Amino acid sequence: MSKNPSFSAYFIPDAWNGSYLRQHFAASNPSIFFDAQNNLGGIYMQQEINIGQIRQDAEELYRTGGFFCSEAIVYSIKKNIAPEMPEALIAASSGFPVGVGGSKCMCGAVSGAVMCLGYFFGRTEPSNPATKKCMKLAKELQDSFRQNHNGVMCCHIHTKGFIDMATGAHKRQCTAFSGEMAAKAAEIIARELGLKVV
Numbered sequence: 001m002s003k004n005p006s007f008s009a010y011f012i013p014d015a016w017n018g019s020y021l022r023q024h025f026a027a028s029n030p031s032i033f034f035d036a037q038n039n040l041g042g043i044y045m046q047q048e049i050n051i052g053q054i055r056q057d058a059e060e061l062y063r064t065g066g067f068f069c070s071e072a073i074v075y076s077i078k079k080n081i082a083p084e085m086p087e088a089l090i091a092a093s094s095g096f097p098v099g100v101g102g103s104k105c106m107c108g109a110v111s112g113a114v115m116c117l118g119y120f121f122g123r124t125e126p127s128n129p130a131t132k133k134c135m136k137l138a139k140e141l142q143d144s145f146r147q148n149h150n151g152v153m154c155c156h157i158h159t160k161g162f163i164d165m166a167t168g169a170h171k172r173q174c175t176a177f178s179g180e181m182a183a184k185a186a187e188i189i190a191r192e193l194g195l196k197v198v
Contacts (some may be wrong), residue, residue: 093111112182
């Protein structure tokens, strides 16, 4: 996919363009724009995604120690959905593991997944109402985590009693959390952008 010389962004494949998207998706997300040829502007993304692969990649990266939870999720979303996502976003997620810098507050896997939603649906200009949709999607994601884990997002509670945070039960639990949140973020992104799930 080549760059349109009129814009600094890549363009979403032709199948996603047209009046339906202009009326429905762009109307609810003003950060999305169209060029004169009715191309939907934004970032280059895969047309088809495999949510199982996204989960597997995030889990493997955490399990092998390549990345912590939040980093593994951002990396997996970048690799499998948006290859043009800046690598700096992975670095920006590095402070969230073990409940934000080891403080055992909000689960780092949830934080990493929310960062991914912000990348696709957040705003970069003051007063852009896109943040309303982004916050709604972030709430959907964290509600899903709470529902699956006894209403708790606190790392301190989820890791209570674990002696070694890098092995055993903690490692298995947080590997699963990483995969779960990568998959949920991917599910939301696919649904909202009309990506084909294979």
